[in-house]
Amino acid sequence: MPLTRLIIQQFRNIEACDIELSSGFNFLVGVNGSGKTSVLEAIYLLGHGRSFKSTLTGRVIKNERDQLFVHGRFLNSDQFELPIGINKQRDGSTEVKIGGQSGQKLAQLAQVLPLQLIHPEGFELLTDGPKHRRAFIDWGVFHTESAFYDAWGRFKRLNKQRNALLKTATSYRELSYWDQEMARLAEQISLWRSEYVAQMSQQAEQICREFLPEFDIKLQYYRGWDKETPYQEILASNFERDQSLGYTVSGPNKADLRIKVSNTPVEDVLSRGQLKLMVCALRLAQGQHLTSKTGKQCIYLIDDFASELDSQRRQRLADCLKATGAQVFVSSITESQIADMREDNGKVFHVEQGQIEPI
Template identity: 55%
Template sequence: MSLSRLLIKDFRNIENADLALSSGFNFLVGANGSGKTSVLEAIYTLGHGRAFRSLQIGRVIRHEQEAFVLHGRLQGEERETSIGLTKDKQGDSKVRIDGTDGHKVAELAHLMPMQLITPEGFTLLNGGPKYRRAFLDWGCFHNEAGFFTAWSNLKRLLKQRNAALRQVSRYEQLRPWDKELIPLAEQISTWRAEYSSAIAQDMADTCQQFLPEFSLTFSFQRGWEKETDYADVLERSFERDRMLTYTAHGPHKADFRIRADGAPVEDTLSRGQLKLLMCALRLAQGEFLTRESGRRCLYLIDDFASELDDARRGLLASRLKATQSQVFVSAISAEHVIDMSDENSKMFTVEKGKITD
């Protein structure tokens, strides 16, 4: 599906906007602070229930307003879907799909698979393991129907287990939690391992095109010792966990490591090379989803020209066009994106929260 229409009300510095969008490339051009990134963020929020620049809802709602409202129209090959999200300053959300309320944000995420590439996105590569777990979990969410429920239950059980660790004195008192936790942990780890294995060749091929000067390898670490039963790990680690008051091993400690010529990429690659790698990984993940399910991602790219030379920008643009996906690109100058434009693309000018085409 592609987003054919977007309505924004009281989001960041945008009071009202009603945008008719291209199913191909959509360019948002404007000075820093004009609101072009806010448009990307509105699209992201419509598909995730949260913004990517701030977790504080008060910073996302326009000044002196009580709530933001986002509406979108998704155009598929056979049908059209209407979606909406409203969120107030208390953090209360309302999700609407095809005119009915009571839906979950996860339903929006399923309808709108998207890949985000921002100047701050290096955390996928040089941030903590949670960012790389999120990369894998995005793929598992869109490839395994039961993943989201299992992942939500795992989070709940870990929270309960960690609270119980402050109160118990013997491992037997934890068994009721572990009886539920163990199969969930093993299933999630299996899904992650299978996904990382399945997508590895796609990532290697795409990275070779973007960074031919490096030999890149990928490895999934599940969060506890190889060839060791998770039940044994939990029981053996009880005293240490009780002292720490949290569960030290499990899928919540998993990682997906990326190395260049045998060394961690964050220690080897320049910022420009890290951006290329991030783009390659996001592209590979989106293309894998299309091949496996027939569904296409939306790609959101903030500050397109940042840290990429002309040749690399051209390579990224050609690869994005080849996906036949809907792409949203922000740039300070139209000169940075004019070569990507074609008869199907749309150019929007953004100035002080006002958007014109």
């Protein structure tokens, strides 16, 4: 579902930008601070409703402006061009418009524009806590199981209510009624996640063998509680511990994706360049899985492409991205770093002081 046109207004250092895009590679080349990451951030905002760099809208809106706009046109699965747009105000209000209809939800943006971001801070997927890996799994489940979004939302609400009840309950009986529904949702969510990981891991392990042939990398799903015991039993047997801690200790909100090399967590074994390749492999595998399951293509945003990678590894990643046939945005400080990736269908944009011009 490539973007054919991108309009950015009052976003970071970009006052106004209106560019026609390639459905293949789009390169953004410019010096430090010119606005390359800001273009990727604007596309990400169009697909997620938020930035990947800042949770505060005020930081993203151009200084001295009171709102930002990111608009575009994308090709839907029938190859029709449709408009899409988001407007954010300094007071925090957001408006989303898709196909000419306003009042759309952020989740609908994500449905229309599945994005994969690879950026220099993206190692957190492998090195930080499980929340990043849960988000990784849930991206895939969201795009392949239409009932997931509502079920996960309901689970989170019930979990919150349960945590409040734990503070006042005098016996487990007061919770057991609510726990039935929570357990039903937890089992369903976990089943979707484990099926997703089982399917996607095959693609991920295959790409890892190409990118990191020296390692035997294995992905393993952990559902957040003991794999032999039904969740309802866990909730009942953990009642006293949950109550003393004030929250529900085990559950799908503790799920993780364990990524190991010969039984050791990857972050303890791989170098920084190798970790970056591993992140790329995981993101590419998600994209491939999405296409094989739904026919949808995701858009890849790759910030600071050259960092951490030698030319041979850059070439390998570029070949893999080309093979997907997906739309790709790549930022780089110099043209020489992207020389290996240039292709007939590609477009190069020069970025300077917030101005984006095709070369």
